[in-house]
Amino acid sequence: MTENGNPCLEVIDALDGLFELVKRSPTLEGSVPLSAAQGCKPFLDGNAAGFHLRFRNPAAIQTAGDAVLRLDSEIRARIVNEYSFRIERLIRRGILSEEGYWHRELRAGFVWQKENTLFLWTGFLVRPAEHVWLLVSEAFNRRCRVRLVEYVIADNAYFVPVVLMLDLSSLRPGTTWLDTELACVVPLSPNVNFSVCALHEKKEVGRSWCSFYDSHYLESRGERKYVGRYRAITSHEPVVPANGTAECQLVIAGGGRLHQIKTFNTFMISSGWSRRHAAKNRLQFIVVRNIGDLTFRWDGTTTRNIHADIRGAEELLENWVALYGSENLQSIAWLAQYSFAAQHGLPHLPITPWVFAVTPPGWSSLIDSYDFPGLDGMRGLISSDIYFGVPPLWQYQKAGRFKIPRGAPLARVLPVPRSLLNSPYREVSV
Numbered sequence: 001m002t003e004n005g006n007p008c009l010e011v012i013d014a015l016d017g018l019f020e021l022v023k024r025s026p027t028l029e030g031s032v033p034l035s036a037a038q039g040c041k042p043f044l045d046g047n048a049a050g051f052h053l054r055f056r057n058p059a060a061i062q063t064a065g066d067a068v069l070r071l072d073s074e075i076r077a078r079i080v081n082e083y084s085f086r087i088e089r090l091i092r093r094g095i096l097s098e099e100g101y102w103h104r105e106l107r108a109g110f111v112w113q114k115e116n117t118l119f120l121w122t123g124f125l126v127r128p129a130e131h132v133w134l135l136v137s138e139a140f141n142r143r144c145r146v147r148l149v150e151y152v153i154a155d156n157a158y159f160v161p162v163v164l165m166l167d168l169s170s171l172r173p174g175t176t177w178l179d180t181e182l183a184c185v186v187p188l189s190p191n192v193n194f195s196v197c198a199l200h201e202k203k204e205v206g207r208s209w210c211s212f213y214d215s216h217y218l219e220s221r222g223e224r225k226y227v228g229r230y231r232a233i234t235s236h237e238p239v240v241p242a243n244g245t246a247e248c249q250l251v252i253a254g255g256g257r258l259h260q261i262k263t264f265n266t267f268m269i270s271s272g273w274s275r276r277h278a279a280k281n282r283l284q285f286i287v288v289r290n291i292g293d294l295t296f297r298w299d300g301t302t303t304r305n306i307h308a309d310i311r312g313a314e315e316l317l318e319n320w321v322a323l324y325g326s327e328n329l330q331s332i333a334w335l336a337q338y339s340f341a342a343q344h345g346l347p348h349l350p351i352t353p354w355v356f357a358v359t360p361p362g363w364s365s366l367i368d369s370y371d372f373p374g375l376d377g378m379r380g381l382i383s384s385d386i387y388f389g390v391p392p393l394w395q396y397q398k399a400g401r402f403k404i405p406r407g408a409p410l411a412r413v414l415p416v417p418r419s420l421l422n423s424p425y426r427e428v429s430v
Helices: 034-039 041-048 073-081 083-092 101-106 203-212 215-222 229-233 313-324 330-336
Strands: 009-013 019-022 051-055 059-064 066-071 111-114 117-128 133-137 147-149 151-153 160-167 174-177 183-188 192-198 246-252 260-263 267-269 272-274 284-289 292-298 303-310 348-350 355-358 363-369 375-377 379-382 393-396 400-404 409-417 425-427
Touching: 019 117, 041 229, 041 363, 041 379, 066 073, 066 111, 066 117, 073 083, 083 101, 101 160, 101 272, 117 133, 151 160, 160 267, 183 409, 192 284, 203 229, 203 313, 203 330, 203 355, 215 330, 246 284, 246 409, 313 330, 363 393
Parallel strands: 009 425, 151 267, 192 246
Antiparallel strands: 009 117, 019 051, 051 183, 059 066, 059 174, 111 117, 117 160, 133 151, 133 183, 147 160, 246 355, 260 284, 267 272, 284 409, 292 303, 292 400, 348 393, 363 379, 363 409, 375 393
């Protein structure tokens, strides 16, 4: 396993800068509102997690019949005129296998369409470090308006091309500018097992919650004062090599067992795409689902008319008192309301489910929220070895009425060692 300072992947740029692979600013180059920058460290860490892919120069997709990728004419000419030479150079250097799957896919061009999917080769080929997989996901929190089909690169022996699968059905007719990040490459450890248990089986999780959400914190929160407790408790968090398998738990405090342990289904290897990767079960994650029917309205400033048809709140409170005493009831009372703790004036919708995620020392968890119509799911990064809450977050795309039904997926909890998140990549020349 690579440690902080050692590269987590090697990168070849075969198209000389068509795309950039960059580490994104936590504040998105200062565009994050001051209140979010001060009070939401998981959001900032989610912004910076992984390496982001974006065009180096302006580009757009034009949809009228078949989709057309529009590039600067000089850049397109440079790439097209030298394209065959670049592919042959990869063959000569042994990077691509002659007449292999990726040679056949790429030799005709760096962009092609199959049905409603536009395949776009970024020009990068990558090779993960030993015991590292790479998740190619959407660029959460500042994504383009074209949906990306995510996949995992699980080949440590060979370089494989980074190809973006863009869902054309997510676009409106006309021209869509690709003027921000299209994707994010996140290094992962393929050694994650999840188990699910009830709160009474792991009482220390609730005790930690009581300690965090004590009377001082809750009073300050009610007065809209910034406490900074999460930032304080994670200021000296451990960064250790992720040796062996990470045994993680989803601890359910209430609401039933709707949540699922899942694995990724789409993989890329040197021989092509695979949906039946032999080692897929080595990397597990949790899908946290909605435990009731939620309806609400956003008027452009504030979330209003909230109705949460949630069962089990009384049982949740009774069990909490039985485990931790009535003096600690306040620490869970706001959670029992399935609280929308949105800040006035910010276009964000937070929900805190009745579950906790626990990972070994040195492991954090990506909290990737699922999209709903008009609600853009966002990415956060939680130090889930220290703080066990699972806080999905959404950004409103429009004013109006919204509904999230019971059983709908709210968020994915994906553990990742911090030693990987802090690792750089190494460029390799050909």
